[in-house]
Amino acid sequence: MGLTGAVVSLAIAGWLIWLLPGPHLAAVLGIGPVDGVMTISRCYEATDAQGYHDGTDCQGMYTPRAAGEPRREITLDKPAEMHRPGSSVEVRMVRGRGHEPSGDALGTWVTVTGLILGPFLALSLSFRASAREGTWSHSGDYVLVLIVAELASLVLGFLVGFLAWIVIALFG
Numbered sequence: 001m002g003l004t005g006a007v008v009s010l011a012i013a014g015w016l017i018w019l020l021p022g023p024h025l026a027a028v029l030g031i032g033p034v035d036g037v038m039t040i041s042r043c044y045e046a047t048d049a050q051g052y053h054d055g056t057d058c059q060g061m062y063t064p065r066a067a068g069e070p071r072r073e074i075t076l077d078k079p080a081e082m083h084r085p086g087s088s089v090e091v092r093m094v095r096g097r098g099h100e101p102s103g104d105a106l107g108t109w110v111t112v113t114g115l116i117l118g119p120f121l122a123l124s125l126s127f128r129a130s131a132r133e134g135t136w137s138h139s140g141d142y143v144l145v146l147i148v149a150e151l152a153s154l155v156l157g158f159l160v161g162f163l164a165w166i167v168i169a170l171f172g
Contacts, residue, residue: 002130002131002132004127005123005127005130006124006125006127006131009127012120013117013124016116017113017117020112021109022113023094023095024094024099024105025106025113026092027093027094027099028078028101028102028106028109029106032092033092034091034092035064035065035092035093036063036064036065036066036090036093037063037065037088037089037091038060038063038074038090038091039087040059040060040076040083040084040087041058041060041061041073041085042059043058043079044057046078056079056104057075057076057077057078057079058079058082058083058089059073059074059075059076060089062074062091062093074093074096074097075097076091076098076099076100077098077099077105078099079102079105080101080103080165080168101164101168102164102165103161103162103164103165103166103168104165106164107157107158107160107162108157110153110160111153111154111156111158112157113153114154114156114157115150115154117149117153118150118153119146121145121149122142122143122145122149123142125142125145126142
């Protein structure tokens with residue numbers, strides 16, 4: 001039962017990652033074909049739902065590469081730089097928003113992935129220990145694993161974003 005719980009826990013984590021941050025990660029990593037071109041009309045400092053600074057976003061007209069799709073106005077999430085109005089940017093679309101390779105966006109989506117994975121990893125380790133010991137593990141060590149995993153995802157997101165920002169700055 002414990003090993004099954006561990007596998008199911010990790011499978012659920014994988015499914016959630018594939019469903020939620022996975023498409024965004026692929027888009028900011030530049031995986032897959034470009035969906036279209038966006039002509040920037042303005043870039044601005046974005047805020048989240050609580051009003052806190054959330055990086056930069058750009059607005060503009062999106063022209064899809066696929067024939068028959070209409071042009072429309074979209075938002076480019078966390079671009080690699082503050083684009084000038086009138087400049088064109090190749091974008092990959094995820095859930096109606098544009099993405100380009102960007103250190104800030106990559107750091108954000110790596111962090112979200114880690115925050116999803118952390119609780120399921122702690123739960124999976126707890127299930128595995130229960131299977132090994134033949135009884136439910138009540139050890140507080142798995143709460144510590146959860147806390148460390150969540151903190152590690154924040155640090156990893158920052159480091160990955162920073163390194164990506166450097167690579168993009170150097171190699172475009």
